[in-house]
Amino acid sequence: MSDWQESRIGLVRIFIFRDFSKAIDFVNKVARIAEAEKHHPDILIHSYNQVKLSLFSHNEGQITCKDYAMAEKIDKLIYP
């Protein structure tokens, strides 16, 4: 989990892609996980090819095991 940073806004990681299109593909894959888990990260697509994800358990007001579990699933999209 070293590529994810715990912060005030949640468990955060920035992913960098070849281009905007690849970034959008990744966002759609993350969205499918989010819908399946009913747990919705904040997603920032910026600077053409970068995606910043913030995972946070709003009901609990903190980062929980649900966020760590989702981070692992998202990482598997990149390194299956």
Place this chain on the structure above:
Amino acid sequence: MSDWQESRIGLVRIFIFRDFSKAIDFVNKVARIAEAEKHHPDILIHSYNQVKLSLFSHNEGQITCKDYAMAEKIDKLIYP
């Protein structure tokens, strides 16, 4: 253009949807416009159903007519 705000980070508008899935659908439509125009906004999907778009002409270092033209195209996705 009253729903778009000019700011330091560009021409900004927040769109609110029924749910996360509708927000993602909108982001994909914006992405198709962005690819066609070769002009890529920053896109923040947050709070489950909100999408914040920031349009900026990075080469020129300011908001240009290209950003206003894209804002109009994006608005037509919502109010065709």
